[in-house]
Amino acid sequence: MDTVISLIGRNFGILAIDTISPRSIVIMKKDLNKCVEIGKNKYLIVSGLPGDVSQFTDFIQKSVQLNSLKTGIPFSTHSVANFVRKELSECLRKNPVKVNLTILGFDDSIGPSLYFIDYLGNLQRMNYCVQGHASLLVFSLLDRHFKKEMDIKPAIGLLVKCIGVLKNRFLINQVGFLIKIIDSKGCRSVGIL
Amino acid sequence: SSAIETSAMSITEYNGGGILAMAGKNCVAIASDRRYGVQFQTMATDKNKLYKMHDKLYIGLAGLATDQATFHEKLKFRLAMYSLREERDIKPASFGKLVSTLLYERRFGPYFCEPVIAGLDSANEPYLFASDFIGAPLIPDMDSNGFVVAGTSSEQLFGMCESMWRPGLDPEELFETISQCLLAGSDRDCLAGWGGTVHVICPDKVITRTLRGRMD
Numbered sequence: 001m002d003t004v005i006s007l008i009g010r011n012f013g014i015l016a017i018d019t020i021s022p023r024s025i026v027i028m029k030k031d032l033n034k035c036v037e038i039g040k041n042k043y044l045i046v047s048g049l050p051g052d053v054s055q056f057t058d059f060i061q062k063s064v065q066l067n068s069l070k071t072g073i074p075f076s077t078h079s080v081a082n083f084v085r086k087e088l089s090e091c092l093r094k095n096p097v098k099v100n101l102t103i104l105g106f107d108d109s110i111g112p113s114l115y116f117i118d119y120l121g122n123l124q125r126m127n128y129c130v131q132g133h134a135s136l137l138v139f140s141l142l143d144r145h146f147k148k149e150m151d152i153k154p155a156i157g158l159l160v161k162c163i164g165v166l167k168n169r170f171l172i173n174q175v176g177f178l179i180k181i182i183d184s185k186g187c188r189s190v191g192i193l
Numbered sequence: 194s195s196a197i198e199t200s201a202m203s204i205t206e207y208n209g210g211g212i213l214a215m216a217g218k219n220c221v222a223i224a225s226d227r228r229y230g231v232q233f234q235t236m237a238t239d240k241n242k243l244y245k246m247h248d249k250l251y252i253g254l255a256g257l258a259t260d261q262a263t264f265h266e267k268l269k270f271r272l273a274m275y276s277l278r279e280e281r282d283i284k285p286a287s288f289g290k291l292v293s294t295l296l297y298e299r300r301f302g303p304y305f306c307e308p309v310i311a312g313l314d315s316a317n318e319p320y321l322f323a324s325d326f327i328g329a330p331l332i333p334d335m336d337s338n339g340f341v342v343a344g345t346s347s348e349q350l351f352g353m354c355e356s357m358w359r360p361g362l363d364p365e366e367l368f369e370t371i372s373q374c375l376l377a378g379s380d381r382d383c384l385a386g387w388g389g390t391v392h393v394i395c396p397d398k399v400i401t402r403t404l405r406g407r408m409d
Contacts, residue, residue, distance in 0.1 A: 121259035
């Protein structure tokens with residue numbers, strides 16, 4: 001089960017995502033990049049049933065791209081999140097797709113924003129979010145230590161704490177966590193913890 | 194995948210929440226808790242469950258969060274079409290009927306949300322409405338029990354309202370009463386709480402306040 005820890009800082013969004021691809025008891029790939037870029041300033045991370053994940057991710061990425069080519073207007077993070085929610089809520093009663101998503105984006109007008117959408121189509125905008133079984137271990141740590149408008153170094157320090165808890169107490173060995181940042185300059189990878 | 198397992202909870206208890214509305218003298222108040230949870234885990238503490246339809250009409254939706262959002266989007270669309278066609282705001286009584294009909298349209302594959310409507314009609318008389326998730330209406334008698342509740346903490350809220358409500362409350366008294374009922378009611382429900390939001394609808398303005406309750 002994928003772990004995604006994401007939080008909003010001062011004019012940037014940061015996330016840590018595990019890099020393993022497991023099948024049953026075996027780690028098939030240790031350096032998988034699960035972040036999908038939508039446009040230049042949005043990350044989409046989808047987790048759940050493997051087939052649904054790849055199909056839904058492709059569908060969302062290409063639909064958003066098609067729409068922005070058709071209209072000539074790049075989508076905002078809010079629009080993408082609500083578009084995904086609409087698709088999931090329509091799928092719920094027709095052909096259910098079991099995926100949970102995190103969308104992290106940066107818009108010039110409003111700054112960074114983070115949305116979590118679960119497999120039923122519940123959309124919630126949050127300041128910090130953990131996706132996956134790790135949420136049971138990490139959420140309370142974020143409740144305690146998160147402050148609004150953090151700078152990059154304290155935010156990475158907080159992520160280090162969270163990953164430390166997982167490496168200490170989480171049953172599954174998630175070999176490494178890829179750290180990514182989104183800010184006004186775009187998306188970039190910071191490293192692997 | 195094991196991440197998608199659900200325990201033996203009913204689908205209306207998946208997210209949790211409590212909504213109530215009360216009538217006063219030429220004013221109504223509607224209040225909800227602020228928890229966004231997934232079964233036993235609280236994900237966020239600032240979820241909005243009360244939606245403004247127009248200046249004198251608010252609806253609160255309890256139940257499954259995705260259906261709350263979908264149903265609200267449908268209502269927003271219908272109301273926009275209504276106000277374009279009719280060139281006026283919808284009357285609360287008509288809106289209550291609309292909600293009831295929209296829910297019954299899905300009788301055999303329902304939206305798992307329970308609406309609570311609070312509004313002031315054209316004579317500034319209070320209007321309250323609640324229904325189950327297939328649209329069976331409940332419009333209370335304003336003289337004897339001017340309150341309606343919905344959500345996982347509905348039983349606790351019923352008890353609180355029954356003992357604290359009385360007819361003829363003015364806006365400030367109404368705010369105090371509804372706040373105490375909401376906070377006490379959702380304290381005893383593990384799936385609701387984490388503060389509250391209250392809108393008091395008066396003929397000339399709407400007073401919105403956020404409550405800080407037991408954050409657990």
